[in-house]
Amino acid sequence: MTTLLSTQGLSRSFGGIVAVNDLNLQINKGIITGLIGPNGAGKTTSFNCITGLDSPTGGRVFFNDRDITGFSPPRINRLGIARTFQNLRLFRDMTVFENVMVARHHTSSFSTLLSLLRINDEEKKIQIAAGHWLERLGLWTHRDERAQDLPYGLQKRLELARAMATEPTLLFLDEPAAGLNRTETEQLMTTLRDFRDEGLSIVIIEHDMHLIMNVCEQITVLNFGQMIGQGTPKQVRTNPLVIEAYLGKDDHATR
């Protein structure tokens, strides 16, 4: 298995609070990796440091053996890394179609500026590509609705469609199943497996253990900003440190 992305000694402190502490993450290519841990374990902060939204106070990030530490978010996206957000960051007042079209702007900033001056068929290409992703995620019929008018489940899908439309090779999902019911979660799981089969590498932060255990091939567990375990779902499930992190120390053994 090749390593697609890795961090070396990644650290992030906010004043006195150490959110991420010397993290050595390894994301392998072509699989779905889970990133789990109690709230405040540093999962989203790690995401942010990797995807350029935040700069680490220490350590480095490597993507395809290239040091991408501190790169800006647009640059990181153009290298092939996309992400979704825990609290959804849709362009609420724009239509579903427009939301995904924005994701296709990465063709080139410069040609977008030229679009001021002449009509060019970049626009047509953008519409076709955007339309493809909308269909893929079952949003085509909603394309002219405003993002904020969609039901929550569809909004989550839109967030995913948008990220996918940037055609990443590595996708970071921050709690994609939060707020979804069982059916929607199952649909999500199928979709993710399909994407993986098509060659996409995925990293998921999740609290939904059913999803994590059934979709991820590798899981990394964080607590207090550090890795306390990693391995296959089976290995992680039986790791005492992990159990302790989630359930607390077993002072009085249940008799």
Place this chain on the structure above:
Amino acid sequence: MISLVLLIGIYFGIYALLALGQNLITGMTGLLSLCQAAFMAIGAYTTAIILTSHHPLPLAELIVIVVFMGSLFGAMIGLPTLRLKGDYLAIASLGFGEIVKNVLLNADKFTGGPMGITHIPSVQLGRILISPYDKSVYLIFVWGFVGVILWGLFRLQRSRFGRALEAIREDEVAASSLGLNTTLYKVVAFMIGAAISALAGMLWAIYNGSVIPQSFDFMLSIMVLCMVVLGGLGNYFAALVGTMVIVIISELPRLLGFSVLIPAQLDQILFGLILVILMIYRPEGLLGRPVSKRNS
């Protein structure tokens, strides 16, 4: 009477340009810029200096240079500040306005100091003489600009560029995570807005025949902001409506003949009140759509 109406029409047109520029910057891109007056001053003084020099340029070239100067200064302010949080632009633009005023007052040799530059000649558009003495011609001249720029801004709004700006305004973090170079877009939008203001300055300079630093003060920037906010941020026609309302408020005393009774401060207080009351009770302005909750 007709003369007065034409006069108001001309000022309406010039202010409309300022409002359109402000709307692009603040309404469409979400940047709080407080120095439209300074950009206008740059356009006005550029015009004054060129037209009163030994080699005055023809109108077409003048326009190009004015647009260039406006954009240049827009870039100079935008590049350092737009990489950062929006609050910094507000202060930086305020400071920029101060500096421009400072320079205009002090660099006597270029700018004529507090007395400014006078005897700005009229210009030729083909065979037509564009002069402040023929108000109806000037009115058409000014509104010609408004029309062209309005058309351009609408094209912009519907283009990929406009879509990108809207995305940036909605959620800059998301936009940048999707690969958009948000700083570049913001700077370009800022430059365009500045250039439009500079053109307004050019029209002002030719109409008034002279320019003085005091015409381009912070209060003018506030007034322009009021116009856009009153009409409704993000909507170009609304900006025009807001401009009309504000121009009428400013000129009404003069129209009705009792301008002597109303001190200038009352106008300003009114503008301030408009801003505060609008923000609390109707932030979307007269014509805007109710504002959706932002991702903060």
Place this chain on the structure above:
Amino acid sequence: MLQHLLNGFTVGSIYALVALGYTLVYGVLKFINFAHGDVLMIGTYIALIVFNFLRTFIEPSIAFIIAILAGIASSALLAVLIERVAYRPLRHAPRLAPLLSAIGLSVILSNTASLIFGTKSQRFEMPFNNTPIHWGNLVVTPYQGLILLTSLTMMVLLHFFIKMTRTGKAMRAVSEKPMVAQLMGIDTDRIIRFTFILGSALGAVAGILVSLDYKVYPTLGSLIGLKAFIAAVIGGIGNISGAMLGGILLGVLETYGVAVLGIPVGYKDSVAFVLLIIILLWRPSGILGSNKREKI
């Protein structure tokens, strides 16, 4: 050389006091209180009026002290009023709204003052003998001494207040993690109100001190306010030591710039702005600012 340092320090302490007002409010609300300068201006006017009234029948120095208290009280009262009426309703509104409201307020205040007190500047006579004292190579006036002593005392007091008292700690808590502070039972509204009072009190003192030499006029607050805000940004907005450092630094650099580097006096006010651009390009979080990015 040392003389310039002294002079610069004196001017700088004024900036520092005003800058503290901005930084304190920004710390707890993440919001630039554009009206800060104008609030302190009003306080200064009130102090002037009280002083001129009382000195006709009370010993001037006592009248002065009462006047200062009156000025502080009025600024504080005004600040609280503004917070309640114009800022609090907008606490959860999109970012532009409170900024525009603050700008509107600033305009209302300065123009109202202009209407009520007149646009001509008024003298605030020093209630003490201001003969310069020669101290080795230095020339110090009692006035400068007063400024330095007062500001130093207030800054030291503030420092200990923030560090040691419960309210001070609560202020820090609200500024770092408002949600948590609320959950822990801190009355954030009260803390915010208190912050405004504190900031405006410092500002009022600064305003009164300045006007002893310069005079009182309606736009007193605007220029000092703008420069002080820039000073706060230079030092690191939200950082109390930063505000003090920024203020002193700005004062010293301004003084040196004119006296030593030969910057023409007319451009003195632009020094602040140029420094702002430099800081934004080099270290936007300010000299003492932490690299604390917002958590998404």
